[in-house]
Amino acid sequence: MSSAPSWEDIERLYHEVLELPVSEREALLTAVDPALREEVESLLEADSSEELLSSPPASIAADLLDAHPGGLTAGERVADYQVESLISIGGMGEVYLAHDTAGRPVALKILRRHLIVSVQAVDRFETEARAAAALRHPNIVTVYESGRSAAGLFIAMEWLDGSTFRAIMDAGDVTIAQAIDWGGQAARALAAAHDAGILHRDIKPENIMLVREGVVKILDFGLARHGAPASPEPISMGSSGTISGTLSGTLMYMPPEILRGETATRASDVFSLGVLLYELTAGRHPFAGETPLDVFEAIECRPVASAGSVRSGVPEQVDRLILRMLDREQSARPSANEVSDLLREI
């Protein structure tokens, strides 16, 4: 009686046969169990057939990149929006400048179909859309609409004409008065979100823009879920239409509890804002390091030199406030509301 041959037996015989001269193969095959023989013979037949798998799928790869050089082309429609130009290709998809039916410019963020590999990816995108749409605040980018279209999931939001904090800091010195004003606006936005029960989870200079008349706008609410770096996305839109923003940015603004793998809290957002406020005020990053590991170590245990010791003219209250925001103990950090109030008083 012959049972189903094992994969090990098939594998062994297959290679044994291939090592023999063609004239001797038949003899070996007739000597084995018929079921095993049939398995191996059908594999040998496939071995000699076809060109399949002989080269990588280059033409489909080229087609993919050709079909989505930036995805949508000018004039294409996504729901009620008409695409004008590609602004950035980022972590979760693409961002376009588009117009609504009234001709108003909007930023259109798209998660493309071929990037949707899991329920989690869709969840993350929709969570972001919902969280952001629930917030109405002068210092938070306004989300108009989100939904599904032929091109993929989309979020339509307020078009911002300005620069990211990253671009501004790269460009040169920020005055202490500006740092206090901008930091205060960002704190008010964060306080409003926290009051509504929404965390940002990824506060960094790439996610905050300064638009005309000195108004600060926070982008990308609710992106990351468990404090993991889920927003590797250079979504920031500069006035020149260029993009600034980095992936490595995220780590530099993470509080120690997130690095330890704990869940983000309101105090985590406050810490990240504290890093940003320090950077704006002192003109350098509190945890600068050569490698990600250096930064890791600095965030977890290096003592922070007060902003006032790095740059003269920093008001003492601001100096103390920033150090409290950067406290490694979450409970010792002030709330976003408190930060907002204190900065307003100065």
Add this chain to the structure above:
Amino acid sequence: MDESPQGEVTLLLAAWRDGDPDALNKIMPLVYAELHRIARRTWSQQAQNNTLQPTALINEAYLKLANAESTSFKDRCHFFAVACSAMRQILVNHAKSRLTEKRGGARAHVSLDEVQPVHQEAAEIVALHEALEALQAVDPRKSRLVELRYFGGLSIEETAEVMGVSVRTVNRDWRLARSWLIRQMNRESS
């Protein structure tokens, strides 16, 4: 302005190694975005007449994302493995949407000659992807090998390096895996 995202990738690789199933989802968009950037530049430099080899893209994406000098050999291997998986997902998803378009007639204005080779390959990729899932159940190592070799376009030597096996093993496994997959695809289509 265009800083290296290596910190992000290092964290994601660590998460992936620790068994976070969502890490691949997070790495994939990075690989994808990087592929685009590289492809756009390659095209503007060479204008026409170039075939895009997945392996060249992955290699370059790797150099850009993972900072080869400060990354360990082990992390390099991990990166290739993840990038090849990402490449497989991206190509299979794209192939599927191409096939859906054909049925839906969304590209009816394009002449058939232009579309045919791509559709043939698209159908082949989807069939192969499914056969590969069946192989995964029989022999996970060989399934992974095909992912690296075919979807990632890695050479025999590179595949051996990433998998931590000898070149001889890769050669033998590749030949049997290929036979098995061809047989499987023939059975499915008949």
